Amino acid sequence: MRPVSAAAAALTALIGAGAAAVAAGRYASDAALKARPGRPLPGDPRLTVHEADGERITLTRSLATLRPGTYGLGGDGSHAIVGPVLDGQAPAADTVVRRLVRVTHGQLEPGAKVRLTPQVHLGNPRDALGLEHADVDIPGELGGLPAWFLPGGRDTWVITVHGLGTTREHPMVVMDLLHRLRLPVLDLAYRGDVGAPRQPDGLGHLGDSEWRDLDAAIRYAVRYGAERVVLYGWSTGATMALRAANHSALRDRVSGLVLDSPVLDWELTLRALAAARHTPAPLLPLAVRAAQGRTGLGGGRVTEAAEAAALSVPTLLVHGPDDTLAPWRRSRELADRRPDLVTLSAVPEAPHAAMWNADPKGYEETLRRFLTPLM
Numbered sequence: 001m002r003p004v005s006a007a008a009a010a011l012t013a014l015i016g017a018g019a020a021a022v023a024a025g026r027y028a029s030d031a032a033l034k035a036r037p038g039r040p041l042p043g044d045p046r047l048t049v050h051e052a053d054g055e056r057i058t059l060t061r062s063l064a065t066l067r068p069g070t071y072g073l074g075g076d077g078s079h080a081i082v083g084p085v086l087d088g089q090a091p092a093a094d095t096v097v098r099r100l101v102r103v104t105h106g107q108l109e110p111g112a113k114v115r116l117t118p119q120v121h122l123g124n125p126r127d128a129l130g131l132e133h134a135d136v137d138i139p140g141e142l143g144g145l146p147a148w149f150l151p152g153g154r155d156t157w158v159i160t161v162h163g164l165g166t167t168r169e170h171p172m173v174v175m176d177l178l179h180r181l182r183l184p185v186l187d188l189a190y191r192g193d194v195g196a197p198r199q200p201d202g203l204g205h206l207g208d209s210e211w212r213d214l215d216a217a218i219r220y221a222v223r224y225g226a227e228r229v230v231l232y233g234w235s236t237g238a239t240m241a242l243r244a245a246n247h248s249a250l251r252d253r254v255s256g257l258v259l260d261s262p263v264l265d266w267e268l269t270l271r272a273l274a275a276a277r278h279t280p281a282p283l284l285p286l287a288v289r290a291a292q293g294r295t296g297l298g299g300g301r302v303t304e305a306a307e308a309a310a311l312s313v314p315t316l317l318v319h320g321p322d323d324t325l326a327p328w329r330r331s332r333e334l335a336d337r338r339p340d341l342v343t344l345s346a347v348p349e350a351p352h353a354a355m356w357n358a359d360p361k362g363y364e365e366t367l368r369r370f371l372t373p374l375m
Contacts, residue, residue, distance in 0.1 A: 026290045029270065029290040034202075035164050037162070037166065037167045038165070038166060038167045038169075041325070043273075043324070043325075044115045045062055045115070047059050047060045048060045048111065050110060051110060054100070056099065056100055059097075059114075060094065060096070065096040067116070067350070067351070067354075069357045071354070072120045072122075073117070075113055075114035078103070078105060079104045080105075081102055081104060082099065082116075104121075104123075117165075118173075119166045120357070123169070125172060125187075129176060132151070133149060135149075136148070140197065140213045144197075145217070147217065149185070150178070152183045155227040156227065157186055158183050158184070159232065160233070160237075161190065161214055161217075161232070161234070163234040163237040166353065170353070171185075171187050177367060177368065181371060191209070191210055196213075203294060203295055206236050207237075207263065208266075211244050214240045222250055228254070229255065230257070230258065231256075231257050232257075233258070233259060233262070235260070238259035242259065245312070246310045254313055255374050256374045258316045259319075260356075262319070264331065265326075269327075271284045271288065272325045311342065313341065315338075315341055317335055318345045319355065320347040320348055320349070323350070323352045326352055343370060
């Protein structure tokens with residue numbers, strides 16, 4: 001009986017360890033599959049406000065607070081817009097002073113915990129930017145999809161779609177420029193967003209199923225007068241744009257793509273998000289396997305959208321080597337394989353989906369030059 005008991009105990013221990021590993025993999029995969037729109041992504045550092053006056057804000061010194069450019073600054077019950085670092089004005093070696101553009105919500109009290117975010121504006125285009133818009137409802141396969149429509153004088157529409165950790169407020173960073181170019185804009189909220197239908201399984205699919213909501217937006221745009229559309233996505237929104245351009249029944253109406261920080265390899269992005277959640281390295285393959293089992297990802301179904309051979313329209317790819325969530329090398333490989341269609345604009349010192357933030361003027365000039373022939 002003793003050998004049998006020992007074997008049973010070993011088997012029980014093995015099953016218990018296996019179950020624990022599976023549970024750990026599921027937990028790690030949640031970093032990507034349950035990322036809530038508008039909530040900080042794993043790895044975004046928490047910063048402390050030391051002082052804030054009418055024009056300056058003093059923050060904890062870190063690599064994040066030293067980034068160039070313009071960012072949103074979000075905390076519990078507060079939001080502000082901060083500009084560049086003000087050199088030589090830090091009161092102590094462990095602090096950084098940035099220009100405080102304005103406080104848009106709440107108050108920035110000393111000691112408050114905040115995070116920098118590429119999502120600069122809150123609210124809607126009218127309240128945040130003074131741009132008139134209409135609230136529209138796009139029929140999608142899971143139900144109505146809320147969107148903002150900003151009218152313009154041209155028959156080429158730009159359809160914008162946000163990515164991980166942001167909401168449809170994120171594309172407002174480029175709406176002023178698109179308005180000056182007289183391009184109609186349709187800014188989409190898709191499945192899982194506030195006001196939009198939930199995924200049937202309650203999980204994000206990193207663009208693998210969400211692209212069909214972008215396809216619904218293309219149909220809506222064509223129904224209401226668009227002759228052509230430019231698909232403009234950030235992060236997983238860029239993945240959605242690629243898949244829609246390749247698989248939509250109306251792909252012949254897509255005249256161009258703008259891809260900001262595209263997720264071209266979902267496994268690497270999932271691993272990066274799980275690692276940022278302090279998942280031990282040996283468990284990272286389990287996170288990938290758990291994601292495959294929970295969502296059906298895999299088999300090249302998402303990464304096939306990044307295949308250079310599938311591209312058929314001019315594509316502006318804006319990305320940076322400092323992006324730790326969507327590897328820069330995948331974008332460079334895509335540009336190298338299709339120099340006939342892909343223009344790669346590299347933005348240094350920019351985290352994921354923050355290419356505009358790092359260099360607003362340079363980014364907008366690059367975007368203007370790309371869009372002008374497509375109007």
